[in-house]
Amino acid sequence: MSILNQVKNLTKHSAVYTVATFIQRLQGLILLPILTDPSYLATRSEYGDYSLIYTFIAFMNVVYLYGMDLAFLRYYFLGDHSRETIYRSAIQFLSISGLFISILIYFCADPLSSLVFADPGYSHFIEIGAGILFLDTLCNMPYLILRAEERSVVFTLVRIGRFVLELILNLIFVVYFKLGVIGILYANLGAAFVNLLILLPFQFRYLRGAYSWEAVRGLLRFGLPMVPNGMAFLMVEISDRYLMPRLLNKEILGEYSASYRLGTIMLLLVTAFRTAWQPFFLKVAKDQNAKDIYSRVMSYYVFVAAFVVLTVTMFIEYVVQIPIAPGITLLGKNYWGGLRIIPIILASYMIYGIYVNLTVGIYIKKRSELMIIFTGVAAVANIGSNFYLMPAYGMMGAAAATLLAYMIMMLSIFYANQKIYKVRYDYRRLFWAIGYLAIAMTLYYIYDLNIIIRLLLVIGLPLLVPVLGLYKKDEVDSLKALTARFFGKTR
Incomplete structure (x- = not known):
């Protein structure tokens, strides 16, 4: 070509x-x-809270993935194991570790709130954020499959579906019920859950592969060096907000x-x-x-x-x-x-x-x-x-x-x-x-x-x-x- x-x-x-x-x-x-309308987020300070919780979520996304999102594409095309084995190993590892980290965040919400907001009173933001992070981690892998298979139209249609649902939920929670930042988080959590259900059929074929610790080690060898890299990159991206x-x-x-x-x-x-x-x-x-x-x-x-x-x-x-x-x-x-x-x-x-x-x-x-x-x-x-x-x-x-x-x-x-x-x-x-x-x-x-x-x-x-x-x-x-x-x- x-x-x-x-x-x-x-x-x-x-x-x-x-x-x-x-x-x-x-x-x-x-x-x-x-x-940015005072009727829904009363002050610019409240918009600042919205910015801070999503700064936390963006940073923690790197921790949840261990760089496996980047490693997966590399080993999908140039790896020694079958694509099914690579996928099954990655999704199983991320599911278990993601659940553990989310539980840990939930029980440490008060100190994390003090760290992010300089105020322990925002712990409920952190708790909902833990759920969003877990669901988004599970959604990430089937999206990678669609990218690797160059099914860009399907990828886009699924994204559009999530967008429409999350927008509707935001209008319900933020505009109708006027829940402010917590309403935005509820909308995100609900949309992430439905998005995961929609993505399940696209990964069934790959789940037939056998779990391989050797495959996980290969993914981690490539991906883990990306974690400090991802964190450093996010420091560039979000340190100003913090x-x-x-x-x-x-x-x-x-x-x-x-x-x-x-x-x-x-x-x-x-x-x-x-x-x-x-x-x-x-x-x-x-x-x-x-x-x-x-x-x-x-x-x-x-x-x-x-x-x-x-x-x-x-x-x-x-x-x-x-x-x-x-x-x-x-x-x-x-x-x-x-x-x-x-x-x-x-x-x-x-x-x-x-x-x-x-x-x-x-x-x-x-x-x-x-x-x-x-x-x-x-x-x-x-x-x-x-x-x-x-x-x-x-x-x-x-x-x-x-x-x-x-x-x-x-x-x-x-x-x-x-x-x-x-x-x-x-x-x-x-x-x-x-x-x-x-x-x-x-x-x-x-x-x-x-x-x-x-x-x-x-x-x-x-x-x-x-x-x-x-x-x-x-x-x-x-x-x-x-x-x-x-x-x-x-x-």
Whole structure:
């Protein structure tokens, strides 16, 4: 299969996964006008509580999985045991350990509440979180099966089902019963349980395999080095949320978290790309032109990501102020003070996407132990810079610390990857895309740009491709063929 056809296959699955990821994240965006309305979450401080409990859940997800979600895909394609044995061993191990950890969390809810919220009075949040974590762990494995089998449409339909159910439950618990943050957790717990039931049929065939401790050891050998890596990565991702109520206050955390959620629009693209990318690059790893494929994918990702970052940066301030109901905007007016962090968060996630792209060598050469170095250094830099930048510059300082950490992760993995699995990237295309984005964002922060200038800056990025000749012959031929088909012509 040609490079372009391989990339088309990746793009097809990425597009479907984008729908799944978008639907999953859409819930947060749909609920944003509700959760930032004082009628449902009375204060920004309460939104800060919502942010903190999900910070805890995100962190503990790494502990529950032991890195097996990443190890499973690697051994599914390149392992010595049968796929059924690998799956049965993984799900059985995770079920037992997950139940044990959830029971432990339940009985330690008071001290954990003091640790997360600096107040033991939130132990009921922690208790419900333990149930959510256990159910999500069990749901994770059948989702991996769907990814490995490239059943992206089924994956998306199941995600949509969960989204619809959780949205309905949120409207019942939060809007109708006005239960606040506890209502959000009840909705999550109920949706996770139903989601698990729906996913059961997709794993029956794999449950016929025999449990193998040797297979578990192999998964753990690959996955466990990912656990400190995952924790360090989450420190990059969530340390600002944990430190902000202590260095600033919970009101500012609520304002910051709401705008941060809008900044995760870029994470939709990155998560969808990562979901399709990992099984894809492992599947083509033995192809003769594998490195050429990886290089081409990097170029396409950077251009698409830069365009998304630039577009959202230039127009998000207008979008959030559009009334969606009488007296209600996408983001409550009390939260508009955090909008200036959004471009920095968008850029941070774009850089994270480059980092994801660069993980090919780590997986193929089985050097997962290096990941903790990349994320560990970034986590230390993030926490240290937060202690300096947050008191001095508030929310903007926290966002800048996040950007710095992702840049460190990206540069360090690039250096290591080129040592162990050298890929020749098209640096000319990458330079122009990233350079143009950097200039446009600098103008955004320095000047008060009118909407015409913003539009011209967005249009200017795709125009770089023909103006500077940033294309290859097979790409032009493919575009001509696509154009001919579109207009009903024959070649």
